[in-house]
Amino acid sequence: MDLSLETRKVAGGAVVFDMSGKLCSGEPLLLLRNQVKRSLEEGVNKFVINLSGVSYIDSSGLGELVTTYTTLRNHNGAVNLLNPSKRIKDLLQMTKLLTVFAAFDDEAKAIESLQR
Secondary structure: OOOEEEEEEEHHHEEEEEEEEEEOOOHHHHHHHHHHHHHHHOOOOEEEEEEEEEEEEOHHHHHHHHHHHHHHHHOOOEEEEEOOOHHHHHHHHHOOHHHOOEEEOOHHHHHHHHHO
16 A cells, blocks of 8 residues: 555644655655655745554654654644554554654644744
C-alpha cells in the first residue's frame, strides 16, 4: 500500500497532513517532502502530521520526519504528531524521537500546542 496524503487548513494558520499507508523509502518520502515544501511556499509553517492511518514507518520514514522537523524549525515553525499507533509510538520511544516530537491523541490539543 502506497502512502496517501491529504492536507487541510485549520484554525490558527496550521495545516493537518492526514496520512495513510506506509511511510517508507521511495515515493512516499518524496510525497511528504514535496507537500512540506509546497506548504512552506504558501506561508504555512505549523503542521500536524496525523499518523492514524499509517501502518508502518521504516528508518527512512523516521529520517524524513526528522528532516521535516528540522526544516520547520529553520523556518520558525513547528510540527506535532497526531494519533500514532502503539507500534509507531513504541518505535518513536525506542529511537528517542518522542523527546523531539510532541505526540497527541487529540487534534484540538495538537493544534493548540502549535499556537504557543
